[in-house]
Amino acid sequence: MLITIFFFPAFAKASVPESKDPIRIILNNWTSQIVMAKIYGKILEAKGYEVEYKELTTKDQWARLHRGLEHVQVEVWEGTMAEDLERVRAKGQIVEVSDHDAKTREEWWYPSYVEELCPGLPDWKALKKCASLFSDSTTAPRGRYVAGPWEKPEKARIRALEMDFTVRPVKQADDLWVELEKSYQKKEPIVLFNWSPNWVEDRFEGKFIEFPNYSAECETNPAWGVNSERIHDCGNPKDGWLKKxxxxxxxxxxxxxxxxxxxxxxxxxxxSKVSALVDADGMTYDQAADRWLKENHSLQNSWGQHSCGK
Known part of the structure; x- marks a missing residue:
């Protein structure tokens, strides 16, 4: 009697899609996150997955990820989400998949042409000496710092570093770029809140101000840093992670x-480049995602090769 034994490798992969259940991808309220989410979703749809999108704030997303009501968040910033991520991850219902190569930063920023008017930049001490160059009719003789619409300890930093600047926040984030464009066209000095990655760095040359290096003690211990009587005498963290x-x-x-x-x-x-397609060129999020996918065919095809098989 002939007995035939079949051996099936333990690593055989299930057919894709492995489940008919939809994969629900979170959309936050800024361009790069939305476009990258759309890129990821379109790649999955091309493989046969059912994809749904859910618009959520960064605060509301964690409970829903924890409960499995949503499944993916493609752009988690260290500077604004690290504490929430750690709190929810500790409960064991969320995993850190991997990091992007991109590094995050939020800081005062100026266009490169300002260096001709204020030698020594990007050092904060040079900015301090040149404060009057940045004044306008509402702040003169003090310099104007164009802040974002978010609550940040900018005034505390100005006091701690004894800088002759007045904070002028905008009402919404896009107003930052309106102010930048006005100054850029006239080559007028401006220093404003900016972050990276961001579409601005794809279209404008500029640099972040280099304040004293950040330490957690800077926020709590007056004795730490260049001003022994005040906290916040430092810059923001540099080279933050960006996770999925x-x-x-x-x-x-x-x-x-x-x-x-x-x-x-x-x-x-x-x-920065894919964000600029929307914020500078006026494409929709889907159009920008489609453009990126068309121009990066080989790269996207390399993602998931080990897990997806042929």
Whole structure:
């Protein structure tokens, strides 16, 4: 009697999509996050997955990821989300999938032509000496710092570093770029809040101000730093991480989709460029995602190869 024994390799991959359940991808309220989410979603749709999008604030997203109501967040910033991520991750229902190569930063920023008017930049001491160059009719003789609409300890930093500046916040984020464009066209000095990655660095040359290096003690211990009587005498953290996170059961439910997410990787320049398609060129989020996918066919095809098979 002939007995035939078949051996099936343990690593055989399930057919894609592994589940008919939709993969729900979070959309936040800024361009790069939305476009990258759309890029990821379109890659999955091309593989046969059902994809849904859910608009959520950065605060509301964590509970829904924790409960498995949403499954993916493609752009988690260290500077604004680290505490919430750690709190929810500790409960065991969210995983950190991998980091992008992009590094994050939020800081005072100026266009490069200002260096001709204020030698010594980007050092903060040079900015301090040149404060009057940045004044306008509402702040003269003090310099004007154009702040974002968010609550940040800018006034405390100005006091601690004894800088002759007045904070002038805008009402919404896009107003920052209106102010930048006005000054840029006339080559007038301006210093404003900016962040990276951001579309601005794809279209405007400029640099962040280099304040004293950040330390957690800067926020709590007056004795630390250049001013022994005040806190906040330092800059913001540099080289923050940018992560992708997912619902803890995503890998076992959709291994291929999880592998694509793990391999998906953007640099600062890549994020800046794709964001500029929307914020500078007026494309829709979907149009920008489609443009990127068309121009980066080989790269996107390399994402998830190990997990998705042929």
């Amino acid at each position: 996170v997912a619902w803890v059961k995503m890998e076992q439910t959709w291994p291929c989709a999880y592998g694509v997410l793990s391999d998906m990787n953007f640099t600062n320049a890549m994020i």
